[in-house]
Amino acid sequence: MDIREYLPIWDKLNEDQQNRIRRAITLHRVKKGTVIHNGNMDCTGLLLIQAGQLRAYLLSEEGREITLYRLFERDLCLLSASCMIRSIQFEVTVAAEKDTEFWLIPTEIYQSVQEESAPAAGYINELMASRFSEVMWLIEQIMWKSLDKRVAAFLLEEAAIEGTAALHITHETIANHLGTHREVITRMLRYFQNEGLVKLARGVVEILDEAGLERLQR
Numbered sequence: 001m002d003i004r005e006y007l008p009i010w011d012k013l014n015e016d017q018q019n020r021i022r023r024a025i026t027l028h029r030v031k032k033g034t035v036i037h038n039g040n041m042d043c044t045g046l047l048l049i050q051a052g053q054l055r056a057y058l059l060s061e062e063g064r065e066i067t068l069y070r071l072f073e074r075d076l077c078l079l080s081a082s083c084m085i086r087s088i089q090f091e092v093t094v095a096a097e098k099d100t101e102f103w104l105i106p107t108e109i110y111q112s113v114q115e116e117s118a119p120a121a122g123y124i125n126e127l128m129a130s131r132f133s134e135v136m137w138l139i140e141q142i143m144w145k146s147l148d149k150r151v152a153a154f155l156l157e158e159a160a161i162e163g164t165a166a167l168h169i170t171h172e173t174i175a176n177h178l179g180t181h182r183e184v185i186t187r188m189l190r191y192f193q194n195e196g197l198v199k200l201a202r203g204v205v206e207i208l209d210e211a212g213l214e215r216l217q218r
Helices: 015-024 079-084 107-116 118-144 147-162 171-178 182-194 210-217
Strands: 026-030 035-038 046-051 054-059 065-071 093-096 100-105 198-201 204-207
Touching: 015 107, 035 079, 046 079, 065 118, 065 171, 079 107, 100 107, 107 118, 118 147, 147 171, 147 182, 147 204, 147 210, 171 182, 182 198
Parallel strands: none
Antiparallel strands: 026 100, 035 093, 046 100, 054 065, 054 093, 198 204
16 A cells, blocks of 8 residues: 555645655554654654544543543544644644554644645644544533543444444443443443343443434434
8 A cells, every 4th residue: 555545635735845854754564552643742743544433532640541532543643743743732642543653744744744735734634623623522521521431432433343243342441441440331231121122241242222322322
């Protein structure tokens, strides 16, 4: 696969800019669970995903996590190059949710290109706006939606991502995504099971009533 198929602005860059990126990029393969970027002091670079799935999340001093957003094939991870955005005052961790392949574009290379290229700068601004919208949506969910609605929405989203109703996921993982405690998720899932919405087994949450979860999340 060639990077020009994955970077939307590629054809809007001149030959010199394209060559600078080509010479600098490196292809990486990481296993599920690998932490790729950790905190705003770690300016890893821009991650352009070829295959797999990444998760960007916040980690509290107490060790609790909450997912900001997830990244899939053809997505570009901007916060892993946090030194490009000097106003960022929070530390984001980026980890692989699945075995993942990605190109790493060094921060200084992309910065030099975007200083010359309006499309390159505009692309980063669009990404920033998109990620900001996702984070604002997350804040709205936390503030205005009850946990049962958030758990229902998460299970439906996970089923859509994985393409199956039988989700191989732990209660701890769900808690980390939603920023709560495992015990709280366990109680909620048991309630869902009693209502006939899901079936629980070790390491598996199987959705039995998708329509019921959809009604619940509204």
